[in-house]
Structure formats: structure tokens, C-alpha cells
Amino acid sequence: MTTNKKKLTTSWGAPVGDNQNSMTAGQRGPTLIQDVYLLEKLAHFNRERIPERVVHAKGAGAHGYFEVTNDVTKYTKAKFLSEIGKRTPVFIRFSTVAGEAGSADTVRDPRGFAVKFYTEDGNYDLVGNNTPIFFIRDAIKFPDFIHSQKRDPKTHLKNPTAVWDFWSLSPESLHQVTILMSDRGIPATFRHMHGFGSHTFKWVNAEGKGVWVKYHFKTEQGIKNLAPDIAAKIAGENPDYHTEDLFNAIEKGDYPAWKLFVQIMPLEDANTYRWDPFDVTKVWSQKDYPLIEVGRMVLNRNPENYFAEVEQAAFSPGQMVPGIEPSPDKMLQGRLFAYSDAARYRVGPNHNLLPINSPKVEANNYQRDGAMRFDKNGGGSVYYEPNSFDGPTESKENKTTSYSVSGIADSVSYNHDDHYTQAGDLYRLISAEEQARLVENIVNSMKSVEKEEIKLRQIAHFYKADPEYGIRVAKGLGLPVQKKV
Structure with missing residues (x-):
């Protein structure tokens, strides 16, 4: 047995003590920014491809609206969910995960399901997949996981040995692997699959009371999947099959739709539930926390220009609105940083000024300059805060609600290891x-x-x-x- 293995180090040569668990404030986080190794891994990972997305490179998108169909104001003060019948414009991007921009649509792969709500309190991004769970539960493992799914650096071919080696050494992946290898691993179209927020989030109502929440988008078109032989045939004949199907369906007025449901968990249940509710490799039983209807999403307009809208669209789970907050989910905590950082690299620091990403309400802040700044750059207005010149100020009523943390700062795993x-x-x-x-x-x-x-x-x-x-x-x-x- 080999004992003289090379030590894993940072880019500056320091040995790494833990490559499996990010550093958190106590057992349930939040993740600490002092974990510079985690930040290095994520920041370097986001810059490994030029200029396409590192993951979710191949995708299609469409515009539409979200309409509230049920009163959920006792759970959240989010304004776009404030009354039945209220409509909010949305843009959604579907995608495969591991393939390049020119890859086939019908490969066995999870599908990205990213929704941008253009609300009156700014944009809210719900960046999920067509599965309710994921392969890993800590963001520190994400670059390694995606490396195992990408091309071998020597052969430049996909490498099943790397894929299964990583999965076999990461037993938390078993649940998602089972879904991926099932019939649902190859959806028939983007229209015939569910979507999920996957992570646990926090909803807060007008009284400041919070609950934990999970999102489920249920397709009204029904679930349809492709057999592997049919999928392979389509991949060879029409690698853009899903992209074409979505465009054509909307063009002819066959507007795809999904109903949004949520599961609601009281905050205190997180301490006693049989599964850690912040572990994204696990689901909550719907017998324990039944689905509650929220609204309906309809896609009714194709993009006018693919690059301007679909390719330049930037999503981040960190873009939230009052009434919606993060949870201590370790994978989510890493994504809060990584997605916006990827957009700053891929599109630029001013990506939220682009029409597809800009909010429908006025944005007021003190961010200035940066590459490709194409608006008035704040003009001659005050450019710092606090100031004595009536510049925009914070609204304390929209401060994120607090929650208690305990324990020591350390790299720790989740309490539950039943995979x-x-x-x-x-x-x-x-x-x-x-x-x-x-x-x-x-x-x-x-x-x-x-x-x-x-x-x-x-x-x-x-x-x-x-x-x-x-x-x-x-x-x-x-x-x-x-x-x-």
C-alpha cells in the first residue's frame, strides 16, 4: 500500500487539511468567509472556461409570467406573492449540466431549471434543477465533482472511470445517481419535466416570523422521458432537439406551464426532523410536509436574440427579495457566492445592467465603473455612503432576519450520514x-x-x-x- 502520497495543497503551496467539508460557524453554519481555501476553489473553478459557462453551457430560454393562485401571505411578505391573481414577468433558462455549448440536448444529465422573477422589489432568482436533490451537499466538493464529469485532460474524452470513482467515494451522491440513471435521466423535452429549487430556503412574513421552504414546479404537460436508444439517435440527428421543441411550441401558441407548490416546515422542526432539512441530498417526505399550491408559471414568448437574452442571462440564488432568505444549507451557502462571481467573470461586473438581467424597478446604489459600464455610471451624483447629500439609504425593515448559531468554527460534516x-x-x-x-x-x-x-x-x-x-x-x-x- 502506498504511503508517500503527495499532499493536497492550495495554489500557494500550503497543505489542505480538509477537502470534504467547508468551514462553518457551528454544525449548521453559516459558511465562514475565512475559509479561503473554499473561496479559492470556487473562484478558480468559475474561471476555468472562456467564455462559456463552466456548467449549464448548453441551454434554451423563454419569457413568460407567474400568477399567484393561492394566499401564502401568512408565510412570506414577498410582494410578488402578496395577492391571488398577481402576475410577475419571468425569464427561464433550461439547460444540461456537464456538456459544452455545442453538445447534444438528449444526453443523460440533470437539467438546469433557472427562473428569474422581475418583481417590484427587484429580481428574484430561483436557480434549481429538474431533480429535488443533488449529488453533493457541500460546495467545497463542487469543483471536484464537475471535474469528474468533464473531459479527461489527457484524452479529452468523457471518462466513466472518473465519474464512478468520484461517486463511489462520495456515498451522499447515491440518491441523485439513482434518479439520474432512472427513466427521468433523459427528459423527452424541457416542457415534460418538473423543476425544483432543490435547496431549503427561508420565508419570512410581515410579522417577522419565518418558516423553512422547498419549491416544486410541477409540469402541466406531464412527465415524458426518452429511452436511451431513442435519445442517442436524436443526439446524432438533431443535437438541438430540446431547444427546437421549446421554441416551436411557444411559436405555435402551445405555451408550456408549471404549477408551483411549496413544502413548509416550522423553524423548530429543523432540530428534530429525522433528516437534516438543510442537506440537499435528501428530500422531505410529502406526508410530513404536504405540497401547498402557490401559483402557475406560463412561458409565452420566445427571445428575439439568443445571445442577448439566453446567453447573457445571469442567475444567482443569492439574488433574493424581502420575504425570502437563505438557509444554512452548505451547498446553497457556497452557491450564494459562486454564481454571481461566475457572472462577474463571464459577462462582467456590470452584468445586471444588461436588459435581460436588469430589474424592472430602478436600482439605486453606489457601485461605479467597471468594464463595459454602458449607462450614465451614476452621473455626478453622490458616490459614497453614508453621505449628507440625500443619497439612497438602507431600509432597516428589509434587514435579513436573524437566527442563532452555536459551536466552534471548524470544517464539519452534517450530523446525518444515512445516504x-x-x-x-x-x-x-x-x-x-x-x-x-x-x-x-x-x-x-x-x-x-x-x-x-x-x-x-x-x-x-x-x-x-x-x-x-x-x-x-x-x-x-x-x-x-x-x-x-
Whole structure:
């Protein structure tokens, strides 16, 4: 066994003590800005591609509106949700995750589901996926995860060995891997899939009372998926299949729509619920926290110019409005920084001045200069704060609500490390036919993995989720079952 492994270091050569957990103030965060290694990883990662997005490079978008259909004011003071019948303009961008800008639409991959609400309190971005969970639960692992999904630096080919090596060494990914390898891993179109905020967020009402919330967009078109052979055929014949389908549907007046539901959890339940509610690799049972209808989103207008609107669109989960706040979700905490930072690099520091990103209300701040500043740059007005010249000032009523934190500043994981129960529940929930397709998809994907130890390690995860799950994958690969990880 090799013992003289090279030490992982920062770019300035200092050894890294923990590459799995970001530093938080106590068990539940928030993440500390003093974790400079986390910031370095995320900032460097955002600058690894020029000029397309590092992830979600291939996508399509459309304009529409969101209409409130149910009174949720007892949960949130967000103005765009303040009354039934209220409509807010939206722009949504759908995307694949791992492929380049010229990649095929019909590959097995999660789909991005990013919604920009142009509200009267500024823009609110809900940046999610077509799955309610994710592969990892700490942002410090995100650059490594995406590297494993991207092209090998030597061969410039996709590398199944890297993909499954990372997953097998990150058992928290098992739930999402099961979804990805199921029928839902290849949606038939962008219109025929659900969307999710994925993370836990905080809603606050006019009295300052908060609740934890999860978002679910349910497609009115119904769920439809593609078989792998059909998806591969389409990828060769029409790699822009999903992009074309969305454009044509809207152009002919067949406007796609989704109903938005939320799950609401009282703040105090976070301390006693059987799953950590801030762990994005887990779902909340809808029996425990039923879906509550909020509204309906309709897409009814195509972009006039793809580059100006879809390509230059910038989304960040950190762009919130009063009544909506973050949670201690470690993955979300990292994204609050990373997404805006990516936009500053990819589009520029003044990306929010572009028409597709600019709010429908006047923005008043003291930000000046920067590349591509194309408005009046504040003119001759006061350019600092506080000041004695009637410049814009803070509104204390919109201050983010407080919550208590405790513990020591350290790199810590979540309390709960059961990565198998929910994945096993999902396996048992789907039909026998879909189980067979799930196993076949996994086997086909893992066949070309170079190291047997990686296959055996992953089989053990499947087995711990459900013995039959592991046995069937092992049999398909011609390998014995490894019951321990």
C-alpha cells in the first residue's frame, strides 16, 4: 500500500487539511468567509472556461409570467406573492449540466431549471434543477465533482472511470445517481419535466416570523422521458432537439406551464426532523410536509436574440427579495457566492445592467465603473455612503432576519450520514420495469470503468440501499456483491 502520497495543497503551496467539508460557524453554519481555501476553489473553478459557462453551457430560454393562485401571505411578505391573481414577468433558462455549448440536448444529465422573477422589489432568482436533490451537499466538493464529469485532460474524452470513482467515494451522491440513471435521466423535452429549487430556503412574513421552504414546479404537460436508444439517435440527428421543441411550441401558441407548490416546515422542526432539512441530498417526505399550491408559471414568448437574452442571462440564488432568505444549507451557502462571481467573470461586473438581467424597478446604489459600464455610471451624483447629500439609504425593515448559531468554527460534516435509506426507498417505489431499466443503464455506464475496485465500491452502495439493487447491478457486471463500504 502506498504511503508517500503527495499532499493536497492550495495554489500557494500550503497543505489542505480538509477537502470534504467547508468551514462553518457551528454544525449548521453559516459558511465562514475565512475559509479561503473554499473561496479559492470556487473562484478558480468559475474561471476555468472562456467564455462559456463552466456548467449549464448548453441551454434554451423563454419569457413568460407567474400568477399567484393561492394566499401564502401568512408565510412570506414577498410582494410578488402578496395577492391571488398577481402576475410577475419571468425569464427561464433550461439547460444540461456537464456538456459544452455545442453538445447534444438528449444526453443523460440533470437539467438546469433557472427562473428569474422581475418583481417590484427587484429580481428574484430561483436557480434549481429538474431533480429535488443533488449529488453533493457541500460546495467545497463542487469543483471536484464537475471535474469528474468533464473531459479527461489527457484524452479529452468523457471518462466513466472518473465519474464512478468520484461517486463511489462520495456515498451522499447515491440518491441523485439513482434518479439520474432512472427513466427521468433523459427528459423527452424541457416542457415534460418538473423543476425544483432543490435547496431549503427561508420565508419570512410581515410579522417577522419565518418558516423553512422547498419549491416544486410541477409540469402541466406531464412527465415524458426518452429511452436511451431513442435519445442517442436524436443526439446524432438533431443535437438541438430540446431547444427546437421549446421554441416551436411557444411559436405555435402551445405555451408550456408549471404549477408551483411549496413544502413548509416550522423553524423548530429543523432540530428534530429525522433528516437534516438543510442537506440537499435528501428530500422531505410529502406526508410530513404536504405540497401547498402557490401559483402557475406560463412561458409565452420566445427571445428575439439568443445571445442577448439566453446567453447573457445571469442567475444567482443569492439574488433574493424581502420575504425570502437563505438557509444554512452548505451547498446553497457556497452557491450564494459562486454564481454571481461566475457572472462577474463571464459577462462582467456590470452584468445586471444588461436588459435581460436588469430589474424592472430602478436600482439605486453606489457601485461605479467597471468594464463595459454602458449607462450614465451614476452621473455626478453622490458616490459614497453614508453621505449628507440625500443619497439612497438602507431600509432597516428589509434587514435579513436573524437566527442563532452555536459551536466552534471548524470544517464539519452534517450530523446525518444515512445516504442509503432514501435511495433504497426510491428504488422500491419505481415499477419493476423501471427498476430493470435503471439497472441496465447503470451497468452500461459502469462497464467501461477501468478499476474493478471502483465497481465493487459502488456496488456496495447499491446493496446498502437495497440488497436486490446491489445484486442486480453486480450480476450485470459479472462481479460479486460487496456488502461493506
